[in-house]
Amino acid sequence: MRRGMRNLIINLIKLGLTFLVFLVIFKRVSFPSLTEILQGVKFIYFIPTFLLSLAFTILKIYKWHLLLKSLEDVSFSKSVDSYLIGMTLLKKLSSTC
Incomplete structure (x- = not known):
């Protein structure tokens, strides 16, 4: 409390x-x-930035998937879920400290 x-x-x-x-x-x-x-x-300049950040996030998710795959058999969708949940928790924990 x-x-x-x-x-x-x-x-x-x-x-x-x-x-x-x-x-x-x-x-x-x-x-x-x-x-x-x-x-x-000119919002056209934001499109490459958005696409690059999306690609960077997908690569990080894929890297996370490879790490999880080395430990146990995990589907890619479960890897995506665990990555996004982990990033949300990390953000929440860093904002409360």
Whole structure:
């Protein structure tokens, strides 16, 4: 119970700081100039970045599958599940520490 309360307080502090950062940003940058900048962005440049990050993740999943396959007979879908669950848990654990 005590740890849960500590995590709640930490998450509330993070949320407050995030809100404060966005508040400062939006006070300094006018909304019309922000929309003008976003309209000028060429989203075509994000496609290679997205594809490369997707390929990198698939390669990491395949590497994980080969590691699991050396220990026991595992399907690729189970390897994908365990990799993604592990990354989620790792992210959750690193954000609470």
